[in-house]
Amino acid sequence: xxxxxLVLSESFSGRITWAFFGALSIFAFASFLSYHLYQHLIxxxxxxxxxxxxxxxxxxxxxxxxxxxxxxxxxxxxxSRDSFLALAERVRGEALALAREPSLHPDALAYEDVRTMLExxxxxxxxxxxxxxxxxxxxxxxxxxxxxxxxxxLRARIHLGVMDLLRREHLNYRLISTRLELIGKAxxxxxxxxxxxxxxxxxxxxxxxxxxxxxxxxxxxKVSQGDFSQRVRVRAGDEVxxxxxxxxxxxxxxxxxxxxxxxxxxxxxxxxERELENLIMQxxxxxxxxxxxxxxxxxxxxxxxxxxxxxxxxxxxxxRTAAFLEKMGRIFRYRLRNPGRAVALEEELNHxxxxxxxLHMRFGEEAFSYRTEVEASLLDVLLPPLTLQPLVENxxxxxxxxxxxxxxxxxxxxxxxxxxxxxxxxxRGIPPETAARVLASAAENGVGGVRGLANVVARLxxxxxxxxxxxxxxxxxxGTIVRLHLPIRE
Amino acid sequence: MSYEDVRTGTSxxxxxxxxxxLLVGSLLVGGFYLxxxxxxxxxxxxxxxxxxxEYSWRVFAIVPTMDDGYWHEMRxxxxxxxxxxxxGLEFIGPRYPNPxxxxxxxxxxxxxxxxxxxxxxxxxxxxxxxxxxADRAGIPVVTIGLDLPESGRRSYVGPDxxxxxxxVGRALAMEPGIAEVAVVLDxxxxxxxxxQDRYLSGLRRAVGSARGRVRLRRVVLAExxxxxxxxxxxxxxxxxxxxxxxxxxxxxxxxxAGFLAKRGLxxxxxxxxxxxxPETLWFMRQEIVTATAASYPYAMGSDAVFLLADILAGRSxxxxxxxxxxxxxxxxxxxxxxxxxxxGD
Numbered sequence: 001x002x003x004x005x006l007v008l009s010e011s012f013s014g015r016i017t018w019a020f021f022g023a024l025s026i027f028a029f030a031s032f033l034s035y036h037l038y039q040h041l042i043x044x045x046x047x048x049x050x051x052x053x054x055x056x057x058x059x060x061x062x063x064x065x066x067x068x069x070x071x072x073x074x075x076x077x078x079x080s081r082d083s084f085l086a087l088a089e090r091v092r093g094e095a096l097a098l099a100r101e102p103s104l105h106p107d108a109l110a111y112e113d114v115r116t117m118l119e120x121x122x123x124x125x126x127x128x129x130x131x132x133x134x135x136x137x138x139x140x141x142x143x144x145x146x147x148x149x150x151x152x153x154l155r156a157r158i159h160l161g162v163m164d165l166l167r168r169e170h171l172n173y174r175l176i177s178t179r180l181e182l183i184g185k186a187x188x189x190x191x192x193x194x195x196x197x198x199x200x201x202x203x204x205x206x207x208x209x210x211x212x213x214x215x216x217x218x219x220x221x222k223v224s225q226g227d228f229s230q231r232v233r234v235r236a237g238d239e240v241x242x243x244x245x246x247x248x249x250x251x252x253x254x255x256x257x258x259x260x261x262x263x264x265x266x267x268x269x270x271x272x273e274r275e276l277e278n279l280i281m282q283x284x285x286x287x288x289x290x291x292x293x294x295x296x297x298x299x300x301x302x303x304x305x306x307x308x309x310x311x312x313x314x315x316x317x318x319x320r321t322a323a324f325l326e327k328m329g330r331i332f333r334y335r336l337r338n339p340g341r342a343v344a345l346e347e348e349l350n351h352x353x354x355x356x357x358x359l360h361m362r363f364g365e366e367a368f369s370y371r372t373e374v375e376a377s378l379l380d381v382l383l384p385p386l387t388l389q390p391l392v393e394n395x396x397x398x399x400x401x402x403x404x405x406x407x408x409x410x411x412x413x414x415x416x417x418x419x420x421x422x423x424x425x426x427x428r429g430i431p432p433e434t435a436a437r438v439l440a441s442a443a444e445n446g447v448g449g450v451r452g453l454a455n456v457v458a459r460l461x462x463x464x465x466x467x468x469x470x471x472x473x474x475x476x477x478x479g480t481i482v483r484l485h486l487p488i489r490e
Numbered sequence: 491m492s493y494e495d496v497r498t499g500t501s502x503x504x505x506x507x508x509x510x511x512l513l514v515g516s517l518l519v520g521g522f523y524l525x526x527x528x529x530x531x532x533x534x535x536x537x538x539x540x541x542x543x544e545y546s547w548r549v550f551a552i553v554p555t556m557d558d559g560y561w562h563e564m565r566x567x568x569x570x571x572x573x574x575x576x577x578g579l580e581f582i583g584p585r586y587p588n589p590x591x592x593x594x595x596x597x598x599x600x601x602x603x604x605x606x607x608x609x610x611x612x613x614x615x616x617x618x619x620x621x622x623x624a625d626r627a628g629i630p631v632v633t634i635g636l637d638l639p640e641s642g643r644r645s646y647v648g649p650d651x652x653x654x655x656x657x658v659g660r661a662l663a664m665e666p667g668i669a670e671v672a673v674v675l676d677x678x679x680x681x682x683x684x685x686q687d688r689y690l691s692g693l694r695r696a697v698g699s700a701r702g703r704v705r706l707r708r709v710v711l712a713e714x715x716x717x718x719x720x721x722x723x724x725x726x727x728x729x730x731x732x733x734x735x736x737x738x739x740x741x742x743x744x745x746x747a748g749f750l751a752k753r754g755l756x757x758x759x760x761x762x763x764x765x766x767x768p769e770t771l772w773f774m775r776q777e778i779v780t781a782t783a784a785s786y787p788y789a790m791g792s793d794a795v796f797l798l799a800d801i802l803a804g805r806s807x808x809x810x811x812x813x814x815x816x817x818x819x820x821x822x823x824x825x826x827x828x829x830x831x832x833x834g835d
Contacts (some may be wrong), residue, residue: 021514023520025517029525033525037532040532044533109545109548109578114579120601153597154601176533434776
C-alpha cells in the first residue's frame, strides 16, 4: 500500500480543492483585514467622541460650578448652597471617573490634573461658603478670585486636553488614513493577485489534466494500429498518471503477447516448410533412383525382349516359361510406374499375386500357399504402390524359406475408424524384441535387412500422417503378422 | 470512495481528511486573528497585554515651550530623564520666559496639586514669591538655569554665575585689542548678592588677573527687555571709547546685539553675551556677537528631573548641581545647532 500524504493530495480533486482553498484564503484574509480595520476605526472614533464629550461636559460643569457658587454667595440661602454642594459632588464624581483611567493612558496626566484642580476648586468654593457662613474675614474678593482662577486653569487644562487629544488623533488619523489607503491598495492587490493566482492555477490544472489525456488518446490510437512500442509519460501520481501507468503496462503486455504469437507462428511455418522440403527431397530421391534404374535398363528394349521371350516360349510351347516371362513383365512394369502416385488395393494385390506366382515357379508351389481375405469394399482403397509386396517378400524370406508348407495370408478389414491390412505368415515367427528393433531400425530409414520394411514404414508415415502406421505382431500360434493401419478416406 | 481511497485504505483516508479539515480550520481562524492584530497595529489601538511604564510622581515643568534649539534640547533631556525616573512630566509653559506668566504657571501647578515643579526662574521677587508659595503648599521646586537660593527652592541645576562671569572675563582678556569694556546688567535683577552681582564679581576677578590691560569702564543697569534702555546705551558710546560689551543675561544680549546692528557698530565693538537662544546664534553668525557663555541644556534638564525625583522619593540630594560652562564662538555655531536638533522631540 502506498504511503498517503496526510496534508497534500496527489489527486486532481485534491489539487483543485487546495487551489480553490488557497484563493479563498486570500479573499478571506483580505475580507478579515477590512472587517477588523473598520471595526477598530469605529471603536477609535467612538472613543474619541466619548472622550471629547466627557471633556466638554466637564468644562460645562466647571462653568456651572462657578455660577452656582456665585449664586449661592449672592442669594445666600440654603437651597443655592445645597445646589452648589450637589453640583460639586457630581463634578467630583466625574473627575474621579476620569482619573480611573489607567495611568498609561496618553491623557492620564491631563485627567489627573483636572481631577486635582476640580478638588482644589471645590475645596476653595466650600471654604468660601463656610467663611461666609461664619462671617469670617477670610471670605473676600481674593478668595473668590482664587476660586475663579482655578476654574480658568481648569477650563484651560480641559481645552489643552481636548486640543492635545484632537492634535494627537488628527496626527493618528493622518497616519491611519495613509495606512488605510495603502491597505486598500494592498487589499485590492491581494484580491487581484488572488484572482490571477486562481486563474493561473485553473489554467495550469486544466492544461495538466487535458495534455496527458490527449497524449494518452494519441498513444491508444497508435496501439490500436499495432504500434505497441507507444508509451505515455507519467508526470504525477494523480488519476491521469495512474491511467497512464496502467496504459503503459497494458501496451507492454500486449506487445509481448503479440511478439510471442508471431514468433510461434513463424516457428511453425518454418517447421512445415522444412517437412515439405524433406518430403520433396525424398520424392526427388525416389525419382532419381528410378531415373537411375531407367537409365541402366532401357525399358522398351527390356519389355520388347520379354515379349519376344514370351513369343518364343509360346512357339516352343513352353507354357510355364511364357507365363513366367509374362508375369515378370507385369512386375517390372508395375515397379517402373511413378512411385508418387497411389494405387488401388486391388491393383497392389494383383501385383502381389504375380510376385507370389514367380516365387511358386521358382521354389515350387509346395513351398508355401498364398491367399487373400480382403473385404470387397476395400479393394478401391488407395495406398502407396509396392506397399504389400515387400512385406510378402519378407514373410517368405524370413519366415517360410527354410521349410515348406507354410502359408501367407493377406487380410483386409475395417476396424473402428481405420482400415487394417495384415500380412500374416505361419513361419518361424519373430521374437517381440526383434520385432521392436526391426521397427525402430525401420523408423531410422532402414538399415541392414529391413530396408524394404523401412521404405514401407516411411512412405506410410507420410501417406497416413500416423507416426506408427505399422505393427509387427506374433501370429496366433506361430508366425508373424505385419499389420498396416490406413485412414479411411472418402 | 475514489480510486485513491481504495488504494490507500479507509482509515488513512479518514485521518487525512480530518487533518486537512483541521488545517483548513486552523488557517481560517489563524488568518482571522492575524488580520485582527494587523488591523489593531495599523489603527494604533494599544495591545491588550502590553504593559507600559507608569509614573510615580506628577511633575510640572515651567520652562519656555518656544520652538528653539536650546529649549528643545532641554525639554528632551527632561523628558528622557522623566521616562527613566518614572516621573509624569507636564510642560505647562509659558511659551516665552515672561515673569508674569511664570508666576501664573506656579498658581496653576499649586491648584493642580502637582507633586513637584521644575522651573526656569527669573531673578525677580514675584517669581521667588511664587516658588515660596509652592514650597509651602508642599510642592518642592527645583530651579534651572538661574538660582534663587532665598526663594524656598529645594535645589538648583545650572551654571554658577560667578564662574560664568569669570569664564567670560577670561575670554575678554584673551581677545586682542580690547581695553575698555562696558558691562550691561538688568536693573530689575541686579542687587547685592544676586546672580548678576556674582556674575560681575567673576568678571572683575578674571579681568583683574589680566594685569590692567582690560578695564571695566562702565557698568550699566538697564531693563533688558525695555526699548527705553537704548537711550542709556547711546549714552554709553557717547561717553567715550568702548571696545567690548558684556551682557549678564540672554535677554540683554539680544537687545544689545540688535542695537549694535542698528547702529552699524558691527566689527567695531565686541559683544560677549550669555545663553544659546536662536537669535543669539544668528547674531554670532552675523559676527555681531563675539562669544556667548552657556551650559548644555540637555544635561541641565536631565539633571533637574533626576534631582527632583530624588527629592520626591525622600532620598538625599544636593542643594545645587553646577553645570559645566562653555564659551561658544562663531565657529561653534554649526556644532551647537547640530547637537540641539540631532534628537527627536
